Amino acid sequence: MAERKGSLRSYILSRIILAIPMLLIIITFVFFIMRVAPGDPVAAMLGPHAPLAYKEKLREELGLTLPLYQQYLNYLAQVFTLNLGSSLTTGDSVATDIFVYYFPATLELTIFSTIVALGVGIPLGKIAAVKRDKKADVVIRLFGIIIYALPIYWFGFMLQLLFGYYLGIFPTGGRLSPGITPPPHITGLYTIDSLLTGNISTFLDALWHLALPSITLGLILSGVFIRTIRVNMLNTLQSDYVQAARARGVDEKEVINRHAYRNALVPVVTIMGMEIALLFAGAVLTETTYSFKGMGYLLVWSIQNRDYTMVQGAVIVYSIIIILFSGIIDIINAYIDPRIRY
């Protein structure tokens, strides 16, 4: 392909245009899983022993008796108008439930987890690279491998046990202590809303509840950052311009901090793009472990309660979020590194 020097604007435009077929593909894939895959949603919902008449009624209500293409078109219309139907268990609007209550909670958890992951992963990766093959490097690499191998929920339970039950430092579940009223809904993120309304005690309580879940998810994700930062640092430490700096007699500390470290940080944004899927998948398990009422908690709850419309709605919203976020990250990436735009 001939290399063209594009402006950032044209890159953003092409990225948006690219996002549309991607969204369509995922949405279609979800449709096929939910309608065409051998599992019968109605049977999955009602259990195998439900009376036939009841099954038929529900099938009709859900529009499952229509021809397939009609179902698909209805489904697409649902996605693009974000009218995701109403919950089969509570009767609430699926879209409202997700966007007002559950998604903000997940967003809050993922933001704080990312902060933990970066705060732990970047310094450790740097140390490992600088102390290559020394004791510190071996320990940090082992930490990276082991932390990645931990089942999130198990790690969460162990932290609950230690910090919640034995030491009593952190709460083991929920978003706020019982008795504390959630802040007025502005963004849905309790920490931000309570700050905006100037309610410091609610803010601290929300933060206190976020601590263990964010540490759990953040530490697990930090492994990937450790590894990437380490590899990048090693590469840059061996590159010609670092050699040149060394040859000029630049102090080794400055070589590491000024020359190598900065460049090793650039790919962090790229990794974050790849991490998004892992982040949301990890959030499902973290939320279940801590009864943290976010989208993952909602998804699992809806599956257990056979709330088909809610499950479908959650999966659609997940697809939109993932595509949106990875698009944003790609654009940030292009902004930082002009070589990406072509």
Added chain:
Amino acid sequence: MDEDNKRLMDYIKRKFMVNWLFGPLFREGKNTSAILVWVGFFILLFFIIIAVFAPFIAPYNPLKPAPGAPSFAPPSLKYPMGTDLLGYDLYSRVIWGSRIPLEVSALSIAFSLIVGMPVGLISGFIGGKIDRVLVMVMDSIYAFPGLILAIVMTALLGPGLINVAISIAVVYIPLYFRTVRNHTLSVKQELYVESGRAIGATKLQLITSFIAPNVILTVPVLISLNAADAILTEASLSFLGLGIPPLTPDWGREISDGSYYLQQAPWLAFFPGIFIVLLVVALSLIGEGLNDIVNPLIKRRESL
């Protein structure tokens, strides 16, 4: 003659990574990764033995309470990992519980390999529009959080070992597709493929006898890297109560059951998790090590 022999031996050693892989076993080698591969391999072997010989290793029937066992007995010589509410011996359940993760992840890897590899080969070989569409589709699936996809699929397919394996396989097909396709793209430019074309090999022959054998070399690394992930996904699904029928001994399920008694009987959640961690670490060590051998991205600079 001697010179030739030496060159041949050198070639064989390099080609089959003899020094690299086996050196550390016999002498103090510089290469820590090779040792790690072996450590990983022995741990994996340990788990396979446990799974195969579970009936002989487990002291009690995992599906029945141990006779005369108190509920919530802490770990002791009689019950090495303690007992649960109904007096089931956790140790026996954890030993038996190694079977399902191993079976399911092996099956799921086989499924995704069977689908991902041929599609990747063909897509990379023929190129053009079909290739572009396939790449787009696979990339889109890959962008979606795998666990969430697997959760929804198992929920719809219903419980059963095969269903769980299929759900996990769908998540990893894009991985195999991508790697095989990209490798095919570069291999098909090679001179020997060109020569195959020149002597009149058909497209099928080109794929099966010229390209595939070369591309397959990357697959073992991919499998070992993927296996750790597959084990974790399987455990997560059973933790969420999906896929594996109730009462079946399975690590993820054991953690979930134990989590209700976290304060009273912390051992119930603790021990199955340790087993998962050990197995996943072992597989990661194998995968990472092999990856280092096959794709030595960062070459050591001896002069530095």
